[in-house]
Amino acid sequence: LGLPAKSVMELAREAKKLGRDDPRRITHSLKAGLSLVLVSLFYHVDPLYSSFGDNTTWAVMTAVVIFEFSVGATLGKSVNRILATLGAGTLSLGVHGLANLFGNTGEPIVIDIFVFAVAAMVTFARFFPRFKARCDYGLLIFILTFSLLSVSSHREDKMVKMALERLSTIALGCCTTILVSICICPVWIGEDLHNLIALNIEKLENFLQGFGGEYCGVYQEGLPSNDRSFLQGYKSVLNSQSSEENMANLARWEPAHGRFRFFHPWKQYLKIGSLTRLCAIKIDVLNNYLNPQIQTPLEIRSEIKEQCMTISLECGKALKESSASIRRMIRADTAHLHIGNSKAAAENLKILFKTGLWKEADLLEIAPATTVASLLLEVVLCTERIVDAV
Amino acid sequence: LGLPAKSVMELAREAKKLGRDDPRRITHSLKAGLSLVLVSLFYHVDPLYSSFGDNTTWAVMTAVVIFEFSVGATLGKSVNRILATLGAGTLSLGVHGLANLFGNTGEPIVIDIFVFAVAAMVTFARFFPRFKARCDYGLLIFILTFSLLSVSSHREDKMVKMALERLSTIALGCCTTILVSICICPVWIGEDLHNLIALNIEKLENFLQGFGGEYCGVYQEGLPSNDRSFLQGYKSVLNSQSSEENMANLARWEPAHGRFRFFHPWKQYLKIGSLTRLCAIKIDVLNNYLNPQIQTPLEIRSEIKEQCMTISLECGKALKESSASIRRMIRADTAHLHIGNSKAAAENLKILFKTGLWKEADLLEIAPATTVASLLLEVVLCTERIVDAV
Numbered sequence: 001l002g003l004p005a006k007s008v009m010e011l012a013r014e015a016k017k018l019g020r021d022d023p024r025r026i027t028h029s030l031k032a033g034l035s036l037v038l039v040s041l042f043y044h045v046d047p048l049y050s051s052f053g054d055n056t057t058w059a060v061m062t063a064v065v066i067f068e069f070s071v072g073a074t075l076g077k078s079v080n081r082i083l084a085t086l087g088a089g090t091l092s093l094g095v096h097g098l099a100n101l102f103g104n105t106g107e108p109i110v111i112d113i114f115v116f117a118v119a120a121m122v123t124f125a126r127f128f129p130r131f132k133a134r135c136d137y138g139l140l141i142f143i144l145t146f147s148l149l150s151v152s153s154h155r156e157d158k159m160v161k162m163a164l165e166r167l168s169t170i171a172l173g174c175c176t177t178i179l180v181s182i183c184i185c186p187v188w189i190g191e192d193l194h195n196l197i198a199l200n201i202e203k204l205e206n207f208l209q210g211f212g213g214e215y216c217g218v219y220q221e222g223l224p225s226n227d228r229s230f231l232q233g234y235k236s237v238l239n240s241q242s243s244e245e246n247m248a249n250l251a252r253w254e255p256a257h258g259r260f261r262f263f264h265p266w267k268q269y270l271k272i273g274s275l276t277r278l279c280a281i282k283i284d285v286l287n288n289y290l291n292p293q294i295q296t297p298l299e300i301r302s303e304i305k306e307q308c309m310t311i312s313l314e315c316g317k318a319l320k321e322s323s324a325s326i327r328r329m330i331r332a333d334t335a336h337l338h339i340g341n342s343k344a345a346a347e348n349l350k351i352l353f354k355t356g357l358w359k360e361a362d363l364l365e366i367a368p369a370t371t372v373a374s375l376l377l378e379v380v381l382c383t384e385r386i387v388d389a390v
Numbered sequence: 391l392g393l394p395a396k397s398v399m400e401l402a403r404e405a406k407k408l409g410r411d412d413p414r415r416i417t418h419s420l421k422a423g424l425s426l427v428l429v430s431l432f433y434h435v436d437p438l439y440s441s442f443g444d445n446t447t448w449a450v451m452t453a454v455v456i457f458e459f460s461v462g463a464t465l466g467k468s469v470n471r472i473l474a475t476l477g478a479g480t481l482s483l484g485v486h487g488l489a490n491l492f493g494n495t496g497e498p499i500v501i502d503i504f505v506f507a508v509a510a511m512v513t514f515a516r517f518f519p520r521f522k523a524r525c526d527y528g529l530l531i532f533i534l535t536f537s538l539l540s541v542s543s544h545r546e547d548k549m550v551k552m553a554l555e556r557l558s559t560i561a562l563g564c565c566t567t568i569l570v571s572i573c574i575c576p577v578w579i580g581e582d583l584h585n586l587i588a589l590n591i592e593k594l595e596n597f598l599q600g601f602g603g604e605y606c607g608v609y610q611e612g613l614p615s616n617d618r619s620f621l622q623g624y625k626s627v628l629n630s631q632s633s634e635e636n637m638a639n640l641a642r643w644e645p646a647h648g649r650f651r652f653f654h655p656w657k658q659y660l661k662i663g664s665l666t667r668l669c670a671i672k673i674d675v676l677n678n679y680l681n682p683q684i685q686t687p688l689e690i691r692s693e694i695k696e697q698c699m700t701i702s703l704e705c706g707k708a709l710k711e712s713s714a715s716i717r718r719m720i721r722a723d724t725a726h727l728h729i730g731n732s733k734a735a736a737e738n739l740k741i742l743f744k745t746g747l748w749k750e751a752d753l754l755e756i757a758p759a760t761t762v763a764s765l766l767l768e769v770v771l772c773t774e775r776i777v778d779a780v
Contacts, residue, residue, distance in 0.1 A: 011518075037502050057538055123457075140455070148451065282675070285675050
């Protein structure tokens with residue numbers, strides 16, 4: 001008895017957390033319900049029903065399948081669906097006319113041959129990377145509509161009427177869904193991408209601002225020394241490539257809104273994203289050197305403390321400026337100031353190594369420190385490239 | 391005139407390449423066409439058509455939507471679709487009965503309230519990560535079927551009959567598709583996952599076997615020194631996480647086949663995959679040190695040449711053994727032998743650094759070499775973990 005109750009409680013807790021993490025999920029669910037009810041009204045209103053008949057179901061179906069979390073995805077699917085239905089409808093009308101020439105017995109055979117050929121070809125087209133990213137859904141709908149219309153054309157005589165009705169109900173469903181999606185608390189995926197890119201840079205910034213102190217055993221005031229979660233934040237950046245690409249693809253469908261104009265440079269976001277990821281990989285290696293087992297003794301580390309702290313702090317500040325300038329969409333040149341500072345510190349660090357402060361120390365013990373130093377130098381370069389790209 | 395012809399030529403070239411890279415794509419396309427033709431036969435055969443009527447379209451629709459590249463994905467979608475249709479059908483019958491109690495005017499209102507509530511709740515359920523991975527498609531079909539049946543119940547009186555017909559035609563479509571998918575050149579996604587994991591390990595192996603020679607300026611015989619593609623292969627490993635997880639999810643649906651039994655340990659593949667990725671991250675950093683601009687002078691590198699070569703070669707061999715034992719599904723212990731060898735070389739390398747061969751050299755010039763050395767030590771550890779996990 002206790003087990004199902006417990007799992008229901010757990011589900012409820014999870015639902016609460018999901019809703020609190022992103023309240024737009026709740027709005028989205030309510031919007032999905034609303035758009036379905038709106039579409040079903042077409043069913044209840046007699047003049048509409050009598051003009052479209054059973055094809056009204058297609059409006060309901062479209063509303064269910066089209067409605068996605070973001071405006072971009074919804075619009076993309078709508079355009080795909082309408083164009084594919086139009087194209088497949090036209091083609092199947094043509095095939096129907098051709099098949100008619102072959103008489104009553106030849107007709108189904110000709111139709112089946114066409115269904116086979118079109119389905120095979122369009123299925124193969126879905127493997128093309130360029131189609132997969134943009135119109136995978138449209139190709140699926142193309143096969144679906146073409147085979148449905150062709151197969152049933154054998155039975156139905158008013159095929160043109162049916163195709164037109166289906167197209168108009170689908171368009172009706174699309175319009176309702178798009179209206180609901182845009183008018184009520186719209187979720188713009190472009191904005192999400194924008195925020196994700198800025199957030200990822202901020203994660204790196206958090207790491208870098210904390211790293212110096214952590215590495216040299218100096219803890220920042222106000223931060224409890226055991227709260228190291230800021231050092232883990234960057235990990236999610238490592239795996240964000242596919243979601244960024246997906247978002248940029250969808251963002252292209254969205255109309256101008258707020259600060260985002262048409263032809264917003266979404267590709268630039270991908271570029272910044274991949275630079276951020278490169279930097280995160282370096283940071284991931286740096287993070288390994290916080291492991292106390294492979295560390296250079298503290299007295300050696302304290303010799304390069306000042307430079308390491310400066311480099312990581314200044315890189316952090318430069319990233320902070322960049323992410324802030326992304327968020328505010330204003331080009332800020334103060335970031336270059338911080339890059340300059342960190343470069344100066346990097347030069348100092350190089351000189352420190354050149355003068356060879358620790359000739360007498362064990363080389364293997366120094367190795368981690370030199371690695372950290374050279375990684376920091378690389379981070380400086382990465383940061384500069386991110387700042388330039390912003 | 392030339393432009394469209396050119397782009398058609400380009401498409402044809404791309405199609406040829408896609409087909410050659412994976413001939414299963416061509417078979418898949420033909421299978422998709424075949425299963426559609428098979429399903430459309432139900433339409434042509436009179437006794438079948440007369441018993442199901444217009445609902446036969448659902449069989450065609452199911453065949454189009456269900457048919458996926460791999461058996462696992464097809465089966466997963468079929469099970470999702472049938473269960474969701476069954477559940478939604480039952481629920482909508484219940485709602486229909488309840489709504490009937492409210493008379494002719496109250497009925498559509500009650501139904502709309504239920505459609506709204508169910509759509510909103512199920513849409514929200516799709517955000518749960520555990521449902522998203524397993525039955526996202528099922529939840530979508532649940533909303534679809536429930537709203538279609540509920541909305542049209544207002545008009546149709548033979549609702550039970552309609553629901554049953556729809557369910558049986560969907561089942562018919564699923565069965566045909568599954569039969570075609572399994573009987574004709576089946577594509578098992580479990581096998582793909584198996585091969586992908588082995589291939590990823592082999593990519594690391596290629597890198598490591600080439601790295602030693604490349605780093606120390608010694609080129610292997612028989613390999614032209616400018617063919618460095620083997621050094622780039624590992625890059626795809628860095629981004630394979632989401633596709634591996636997706637494949638493991640789908641592989642669970644597949645029945646026992648060939649060397650793969652029921653309850654095959656798919657999770658173990660994910661574990662090996664993530665260990666491989668950790669190792670690839672380290673290798674990515676190592677790769678940076680092949681850049682001639684940041685290299686330690688050759689005379690210093692040649693001092694540690696032997697050890698570096700041994701470590702990377704032996705690690706490469708250990709990975710080769712592991713990937714071979716994955717491919718053959720036989721546990722091989724020879725890999726541990728190579729791990730032992732590389733560990734011994736690592737110890738030698740440590741001693742070399744301890745004795746401090748290059749006291750008089752510039753520390754910053756040595757830094758890259760020490761980094762490479764410590765990275766190689768880490769690669770040894772990673773390799774050992776991969777070998778243990780296999």
